[in-house]
Amino acid sequence: MTRRTGVFVCHCGTNIAATVDVKKVAAELGQDEGVVFSNDYVYMCSDPGQQSVINAIKDHDLDSVVISCCSPTLHEKTFRDTSAAGGMNPFQCEIANIREQCAWVHKDKAKATPKAIKITRAAVKRVRRNESLTPIGVPVTRKVMVIGGGIAGIQSALDLANAGFEVVLVEKQATIGGHMIQLSETFPTLDCSQCILSPKMVEVSKNPRITLMTSSEVKSVSGFVGNFKVKVHSKAPFVDPEKCKLCDDCTPVCPVVVPNEYDLNLTGRRAIFIPYAQAIPASYTLDEEACLGLNPVVCGKCKEVCEAGAIDYDVKPKVTEYEIGAIVAATGFDLYDKGYLAEYGRGKYPDVLDGLQFERLCSASGPTGGQVLRPSDQKEPKNVVFIQCSGSRDPENHCAYCSKICCMYTAKHATLYQHKVHDGQAYVFYIDIRSGGKGYEEFVQRSMERDEVIYLRGRVSKVYPSKGKLKVMGVDTLSGKNVEIDADMVVLAQAMVPSKGTAEAAKTLKIGRDKDGFLAEAHPKLRPVESVTGGIFLAGAAQGPKDIPETVCQASAAVSKVIQLLSKPELEHSPTVAKVRDSHCTGCEMCVDACPFEAITLVNGKAHVNEVLCEGCGTCAGTCVRAAIDVKNVTQLQIHEMISACMGG
Amino acid sequence: MAEAVEVRKVAQESGEFEPKIVAFLCKWCSSAGSDLAGVSRLQYPSNAVPITVPCSGSVSPIYILSAFNKGADGVLVSGCHPGDCHYLKGNFFARRRIYLVQKLLQFIGVEPNRFRMSWVSAAEGTKYAQVIADFVKDLKPLGPHGKLGAKR
Amino acid sequence: MVAIEDIRARARTLLESGEVRAVLGYQRGSAGTLAEPAFLTEPQQAASLVWDPTCIHNLALYLVNEKKRQRTQRSNDKRPLAVVAKGCDSRALVVLLQENHIDRSEVVILGVSCEGGGVIDPRKLTRALAGRAATTVAMDGADAIRVGTASGETTLPASELLADRCLECARAYPELYDTLYGDKAEGRSYSPRFAALNTVAEKPLDERRAYWNAHFERCIRCYACRAVCPMCYCDECVVDSTEFVVTPNTSADEKANRIRWIQRSPDASESAMYHLVRAMHLAGRCIDCAECERVCPVNIPVRLLNNVLEREALEAFEYVPGTDPGLPSLISSFRDGDPNDFVR
Incomplete structure (x- = not known):
C-alpha cells in the first residue's frame, strides 16, 4: 500500500515551538515511509496555514494528512474541513497532539522533541491505514419530550411548541408548576410568583402541540439521538379530569388527613384533593397511598358524593410509548434534607423553617393567607433569624458548593417580613453576600438600608429552645463578638440539591451526573445545556443551582439546541x-x-x-x-x- | 533512529534510566484530562507517549502485551471513573480485563509497578500529571524491562 | 462404578438406530498403555470402547475438529455426534455451547464420572515404573491404582499417578450429559485446588521471572498446546503469522495487512507474548483439561498460565468456566462490585 501522506507541524506561535524543535519534527517525519511532504508553520490553524495544507494536498497529490498541533478537541474539525476543501476525504486527516500532551507539559526541548516525533509518527502510522468514510444519515423524529413540569420544563415545552414541534411534557406530580408555584414573591422585583407563572401553565394546557402527562414518570429510554423510544408510566387517574367539575364536594367527606406537600407540610390535605386552585390539569386527584383502600366496602365516600361521576376506582395505571427525537431533562431541585443540620434544630422545633416553608407563610395562597405566623402557636414572630448557607459551602459536613440563590431569597424573605411585621426585626447570618445579577445588589442594599434588616457576618453554631423562644448562638466576625438572639422563628436557607429522582432519571436517560449529583453538562463552558448523550439536553436546577431568570434562559437555550438538531431532515452519525x-x-x-x-x-x-x-x-x-x-x-x-x-x- | 540515540544520550548525560512508557488514554476522560494538564501547564516527565483510544474498554489485552513485547518499560491504561464512562460501561469491561492482565503479568514475574491502570476524568489534569510522575518515579528503580521473558 | 458395558451398549444402540453419525470415545491404544480416541461409525465397533484412568484426551477437541472437517467437506449429515465426556470434557462442551460453537442438538453426551478418581499423568507413570512399560492401568478403590507390567502387578497410591488437575479437581463428574455413567462424587480431591499453581505463585517475584524465562526460552513454538486445545477453534490465530484465512471476501488489503503481533523468531519475549495472549484468550474459557501441558514437548507448565486466571476469575469475579451455557462469558460481563482497588 503506497500512501502519500503530508505532515504539517504547527509552532502555535511559541506555544509549541518553545519546547519542541518543530523543524526537526517536520524534517524527521519527512524521512518516514509514505510521507511525501512535511512542513512547519507558525499558526497552522490560521487562514494562510490552512491554505498551505490545501495547496500541499493539491501540489503533492496527498491522500492523507497529519496535523501536528493542539488537541484534536480543538482543531480536528477545522483541519478535516480543510482537508475536504483540498479535495480529500476528511477522515484521511488525523491530529497529533503535541501541544497539550507534549509542549505544554515539558520544559526540556531535548526530551519534548523526541516525544513529539513519536506522537506525530504514531498519527502518521494511523492515518496511513485510515479508510475514507462518509457520515451515516439517520432519520429524525420531530417530537420532543420534556421531563419535569417546573418553570424550566414549562418554558422548554412552550418554546418548542411555539416553534412548531410536538411536545410531550412529563411531570411526576399531579400538577405542573414545580417549586416556582410555591413561591410568594420573586426577587428583585417582588412580583407575585403565581401571577407570572400561572399564565404559562394555562398556555401549556391550551397548546394543542403539548401532550401533558402528569402523575407520570419516564421508565425506560432506548434508541439514540433523533430516534428515542420512551416508555412513560402514568399512575391510575382515579379522577377523570374531563369530568371533574372542581365542586369540592369530595374533600369534606374524605376521612383521611395527611400533610400537604404543596404547603411543605404546614397544613394538611385529604386523600382526595386539588394541590392548589390553579393546578394544571384542573382536576382533583386521588392519592392512592393515603386513600383507605379504593374499595367501596372500605370507604368509597368520595365516589358516593361525586355528582359528575368523575371518580372510578377501577382505573389502571398505564404505560405509553412515544417515539421521540430529543429529550430535555428538567428534573429540578429539592431542598437539602432536614435530617441533616441537627444543630439548627431543623425538623425538631416547629418554628425552625426552611426557605420554601417561609415562602408559603408569605404567600397569599399559603396556610396563613400571607400573614407571617409561627407554626407552633400562630403568633406573629417579632424576632426572626435567617441563616444563610445552611448546608451550602461546607465541604466537610454538607455540600461544598454555593447554592447561588439563597443570598437573594433571604434578602427577599427579610424584606417581606419587615414589610408585613412593622415592629419586627429580621436578622441575617451570612458568610458572604453574592448578589450578581441585574438589580440584585441594589435589592440587598435596600433590605439593609431601607428595611433595616440586620446583617451579621458569621455562622450560627447552635439553635435551641429556651423560655418559649429559640436561642440562636452565633458569632459576628466583623465585630469579633459572640451574638445571642432570642428569636421567635428561625429560617434556614437550605442548600439546593438535585431532586429526589435525579439519580434514577440519569440512569434511565444514560446521562452523567457531577460529583454533587446534578446532571452533568457535556462541557462546562462551551456545551452547558447538552448532556454527553446525543439528543438529551439539560435545563434548570437539575443541572446546578440557579434562579428563575437563569432557568428560563437555560430552558430556551436547550430548546434552541433541540431545534438545531431537529431542523435537519437527517442526522449525521459518525461513521467510525x-x-x-x-x-x-x-x-x-x-x-x-x-x-x-x-x-x-x-x-x-x-x-x-x-x-x-x-x-x-x-x-x-x-x-x-x-x-x-x-x-x-x-x-x-x-x-x-x-x-x-x-x-x- | 536519531531520536532514539538522542534519548539514550540524554539518559546517559543525566546518568539516569529513563523508562519508556506507552499510555493508552480514553478519548473522553483521560485524554481530555491530559489536555487539561497541558492547558494548566502542569509539568510532568516526558517518558509516557500517549495513544488515544475511544474508550478504555477498547484496549485489548494484546495491546498491553504487545507494548511490553516491543520494549516498553511500563504500560498505563487510563479511563473514565466507574460510572462516568462516555460509553456508559466500557470502563467496567476494561477494569475486569485489565485486572486479569495484571495478575498474569505478575505471575510470570513482571514487577507490579510496570503495569498500571488509572481513572482520570476530564477535570483531573492534576491527577493525570501525578499519575505519570508517580509511574516514572516507580519505574526508575526497576531499570529497563528488556521485553517479556528476556534475561536481565 | 462405571460399567463399560453400559457405555458400549448405549453406543451400539445409538449407532444401530442411526440417531448419531458417530460415537467419540476411547479405545485400547495401538502403542503403549494409554487409551486413544476412537471415532466409531459402526455398531459392532462399540465393543472396543474402554474406560480407565488412561482415557486422558479431551474428546471435545475431536468434536470441534470434526465440525471443522464437516464444514470444509460441505457434509450434509446433520445427525449429532455422541461423545464420551469426563467432567472436564463436559465443561469444555458447556463453553462451546456458551459460545455458540456447537448447538446442543449436535451432540449426545455420554457423561462419565471419574468418581473421585481421574486420569493418570503418563510422565508420573513412567517415573513410578522407572522406565518399565505398563500393560494395564486401573483404579483400585478411590485411592489406589493397579498397574500391570510384564513383570507382574503393583498397586500404587493414586496421588502418585494421577494428573495434577485430577488431584485438584473438586467436580470430577460431568456438568452436562444425556446419560450418566458412574456416581457423581462431590468434593473429592486429593490436593487443594490450585496446589500446583501455588507452588509457583508463592515463589518470590525474581524466582518466578527466572522460572518462566527459562520455560519461555525453551518454547519451540510448535503450537501443540494450541492444536490440542478444544477452545482454540479459530480458523486463524491472532498470534500466528503463518496461516491466514482467506475467503472469497478477503480483500487484497486484508491479505497484505495482517497484524504481526508476534514474530516467528523463537525469541523468549515473542514466545512469552504467545503464551500470555493465549492465556488471556482462554480466561474464563479454559476448563483445565491440561491437555496443553500434557502435549508440550519441552515440558512447559502451560496449564499454570491458565490456572492463574482461572483462580482470579473464581476469587475476584466468582466466575467458574463451563458451568452454565446460558451465562455471558467472563470477559464479556462485569459487576459493579468488581475489584477497583488496583486502579489508581
Missing part, C-alpha cells in the same frame, strides 16, 4: 463504527454481551453491527478474542503500528 470480519467471526456473542448500546446482534451466526446504534467505543474489539471486530480508523492494525511508533520504531 465497528466493522465485523465475517471470515474471523465465530458467532460467540461476546461482543453482543459487551456492547453498551445493544448495537450488535447475531445474523446467520455472525456478529452484525447496527451502524446507527454503534457509537464506536470499541468495547467489542477489546473483548473479541478472535480479532474479528474492529472500529473503523482505530483498528487493531493501526494500534499495533502506533505502539511501534511510540516505542521509537
Whole structure:
C-alpha cells in the first residue's frame, strides 16, 4: 500500500515551538515511509496555514494528512474541513497532539522533541491505514419530550411548541408548576410568583402541540439521538379530569388527613384533593397511598358524593410509548434534607423553617393567607433569624458548593417580613453576600438600608429552645463578638440539591451526573445545556443551582439546541463504527454481551453491527478474542503500528 | 533512529534510566484530562507517549502485551471513573480485563509497578500529571524491562 | 462404578438406530498403555470402547475438529455426534455451547464420572515404573491404582499417578450429559485446588521471572498446546503469522495487512507474548483439561498460565468456566462490585 501522506507541524506561535524543535519534527517525519511532504508553520490553524495544507494536498497529490498541533478537541474539525476543501476525504486527516500532551507539559526541548516525533509518527502510522468514510444519515423524529413540569420544563415545552414541534411534557406530580408555584414573591422585583407563572401553565394546557402527562414518570429510554423510544408510566387517574367539575364536594367527606406537600407540610390535605386552585390539569386527584383502600366496602365516600361521576376506582395505571427525537431533562431541585443540620434544630422545633416553608407563610395562597405566623402557636414572630448557607459551602459536613440563590431569597424573605411585621426585626447570618445579577445588589442594599434588616457576618453554631423562644448562638466576625438572639422563628436557607429522582432519571436517560449529583453538562463552558448523550439536553436546577431568570434562559437555550438538531431532515452519525470480519467471526456473542448500546446482534451466526446504534467505543474489539471486530480508523492494525511508533520504531 | 540515540544520550548525560512508557488514554476522560494538564501547564516527565483510544474498554489485552513485547518499560491504561464512562460501561469491561492482565503479568514475574491502570476524568489534569510522575518515579528503580521473558 | 458395558451398549444402540453419525470415545491404544480416541461409525465397533484412568484426551477437541472437517467437506449429515465426556470434557462442551460453537442438538453426551478418581499423568507413570512399560492401568478403590507390567502387578497410591488437575479437581463428574455413567462424587480431591499453581505463585517475584524465562526460552513454538486445545477453534490465530484465512471476501488489503503481533523468531519475549495472549484468550474459557501441558514437548507448565486466571476469575469475579451455557462469558460481563482497588 503506497500512501502519500503530508505532515504539517504547527509552532502555535511559541506555544509549541518553545519546547519542541518543530523543524526537526517536520524534517524527521519527512524521512518516514509514505510521507511525501512535511512542513512547519507558525499558526497552522490560521487562514494562510490552512491554505498551505490545501495547496500541499493539491501540489503533492496527498491522500492523507497529519496535523501536528493542539488537541484534536480543538482543531480536528477545522483541519478535516480543510482537508475536504483540498479535495480529500476528511477522515484521511488525523491530529497529533503535541501541544497539550507534549509542549505544554515539558520544559526540556531535548526530551519534548523526541516525544513529539513519536506522537506525530504514531498519527502518521494511523492515518496511513485510515479508510475514507462518509457520515451515516439517520432519520429524525420531530417530537420532543420534556421531563419535569417546573418553570424550566414549562418554558422548554412552550418554546418548542411555539416553534412548531410536538411536545410531550412529563411531570411526576399531579400538577405542573414545580417549586416556582410555591413561591410568594420573586426577587428583585417582588412580583407575585403565581401571577407570572400561572399564565404559562394555562398556555401549556391550551397548546394543542403539548401532550401533558402528569402523575407520570419516564421508565425506560432506548434508541439514540433523533430516534428515542420512551416508555412513560402514568399512575391510575382515579379522577377523570374531563369530568371533574372542581365542586369540592369530595374533600369534606374524605376521612383521611395527611400533610400537604404543596404547603411543605404546614397544613394538611385529604386523600382526595386539588394541590392548589390553579393546578394544571384542573382536576382533583386521588392519592392512592393515603386513600383507605379504593374499595367501596372500605370507604368509597368520595365516589358516593361525586355528582359528575368523575371518580372510578377501577382505573389502571398505564404505560405509553412515544417515539421521540430529543429529550430535555428538567428534573429540578429539592431542598437539602432536614435530617441533616441537627444543630439548627431543623425538623425538631416547629418554628425552625426552611426557605420554601417561609415562602408559603408569605404567600397569599399559603396556610396563613400571607400573614407571617409561627407554626407552633400562630403568633406573629417579632424576632426572626435567617441563616444563610445552611448546608451550602461546607465541604466537610454538607455540600461544598454555593447554592447561588439563597443570598437573594433571604434578602427577599427579610424584606417581606419587615414589610408585613412593622415592629419586627429580621436578622441575617451570612458568610458572604453574592448578589450578581441585574438589580440584585441594589435589592440587598435596600433590605439593609431601607428595611433595616440586620446583617451579621458569621455562622450560627447552635439553635435551641429556651423560655418559649429559640436561642440562636452565633458569632459576628466583623465585630469579633459572640451574638445571642432570642428569636421567635428561625429560617434556614437550605442548600439546593438535585431532586429526589435525579439519580434514577440519569440512569434511565444514560446521562452523567457531577460529583454533587446534578446532571452533568457535556462541557462546562462551551456545551452547558447538552448532556454527553446525543439528543438529551439539560435545563434548570437539575443541572446546578440557579434562579428563575437563569432557568428560563437555560430552558430556551436547550430548546434552541433541540431545534438545531431537529431542523435537519437527517442526522449525521459518525461513521467510525465497528466493522465485523465475517471470515474471523465465530458467532460467540461476546461482543453482543459487551456492547453498551445493544448495537450488535447475531445474523446467520455472525456478529452484525447496527451502524446507527454503534457509537464506536470499541468495547467489542477489546473483548473479541478472535480479532474479528474492529472500529473503523482505530483498528487493531493501526494500534499495533502506533505502539511501534511510540516505542521509537 | 536519531531520536532514539538522542534519548539514550540524554539518559546517559543525566546518568539516569529513563523508562519508556506507552499510555493508552480514553478519548473522553483521560485524554481530555491530559489536555487539561497541558492547558494548566502542569509539568510532568516526558517518558509516557500517549495513544488515544475511544474508550478504555477498547484496549485489548494484546495491546498491553504487545507494548511490553516491543520494549516498553511500563504500560498505563487510563479511563473514565466507574460510572462516568462516555460509553456508559466500557470502563467496567476494561477494569475486569485489565485486572486479569495484571495478575498474569505478575505471575510470570513482571514487577507490579510496570503495569498500571488509572481513572482520570476530564477535570483531573492534576491527577493525570501525578499519575505519570508517580509511574516514572516507580519505574526508575526497576531499570529497563528488556521485553517479556528476556534475561536481565 | 462405571460399567463399560453400559457405555458400549448405549453406543451400539445409538449407532444401530442411526440417531448419531458417530460415537467419540476411547479405545485400547495401538502403542503403549494409554487409551486413544476412537471415532466409531459402526455398531459392532462399540465393543472396543474402554474406560480407565488412561482415557486422558479431551474428546471435545475431536468434536470441534470434526465440525471443522464437516464444514470444509460441505457434509450434509446433520445427525449429532455422541461423545464420551469426563467432567472436564463436559465443561469444555458447556463453553462451546456458551459460545455458540456447537448447538446442543449436535451432540449426545455420554457423561462419565471419574468418581473421585481421574486420569493418570503418563510422565508420573513412567517415573513410578522407572522406565518399565505398563500393560494395564486401573483404579483400585478411590485411592489406589493397579498397574500391570510384564513383570507382574503393583498397586500404587493414586496421588502418585494421577494428573495434577485430577488431584485438584473438586467436580470430577460431568456438568452436562444425556446419560450418566458412574456416581457423581462431590468434593473429592486429593490436593487443594490450585496446589500446583501455588507452588509457583508463592515463589518470590525474581524466582518466578527466572522460572518462566527459562520455560519461555525453551518454547519451540510448535503450537501443540494450541492444536490440542478444544477452545482454540479459530480458523486463524491472532498470534500466528503463518496461516491466514482467506475467503472469497478477503480483500487484497486484508491479505497484505495482517497484524504481526508476534514474530516467528523463537525469541523468549515473542514466545512469552504467545503464551500470555493465549492465556488471556482462554480466561474464563479454559476448563483445565491440561491437555496443553500434557502435549508440550519441552515440558512447559502451560496449564499454570491458565490456572492463574482461572483462580482470579473464581476469587475476584466468582466466575467458574463451563458451568452454565446460558451465562455471558467472563470477559464479556462485569459487576459493579468488581475489584477497583488496583486502579489508581
